[in-house]
Amino acid sequence: MKVLAFFVLALALAAPAFGKTFTRCSLAVEMYNLGVPKDQLARWTCIAEHESSYRTGVTGPTNSNGSNDYGIFQINNYYWCQPASGRFSYNECKLSCDALLTDNITDSVRCARKIQGQQGWTAWSTWKYCSGTLPSIDSCF
Template sequence: MKAFLALVLLAIAAPALAARTLDRCSLAREMANLGVPRDQLDKWTCIAQHESNYRTCVVGPANSDGSNDYGIFQINDLYWCKADGRFSYNECGLRCNALLTDDITNSVRCAQKVLSQQGWSAWAVWHYCSGWLPSIDDCF
């Protein structure tokens, strides 16, 4: 009976574990449709590649301060979103789970807020993305 219950719970949870994986061009097009300036798209796609490998459902390992990073842009739960049972400044005004969905709207809006307040260097992977990047024009 316990094994049956475990299988039922796993079957119910399985859809929640599925993650959407975009590619460079699909992310660029979705972000453009959300109003992100085209001259930023090469940087955003580079950040997403290095932070989450374009996956929407990534929760990073604990940082040195005990916080975690969420979603395709790996947004931190101490400053930007609210994780269960943790203090957060929650500057984006949303639950961290909202950054893990297949709809990237919340992730994009929150990432834009991070950018406006802290600049590109808010992302630890920025050194990969701060130089020459291939044009995103071939995606459109």
């Protein structure tokens, strides 16, 4: 039994971190502190909820074109970030995809805002859940 307990403890210590999980309000406050306008926060939190369940450490399954999506906003590595594999990427956000998996969401927010600025909200396939009237974010502040 002691051997099993030691083995489980060793695995737990060796396992990689799985990222931070925000709540709707904690994400809204963090994004506001990073300069996102308050009138956009309900949309951004809705997208994060449907893309990653507010989790920072998520890498999505491989897409049909061989690309993957990273982080809280599931940002695609073919266009927006450079994967560690060295695979070709346009890397429009000029960052490593690993930077989108950290608990510090500064790079994720910056890149997501760039995507939204260039392609609009429909850049996210989950936009259909976030395009209508959304609950107010005001209670978070």
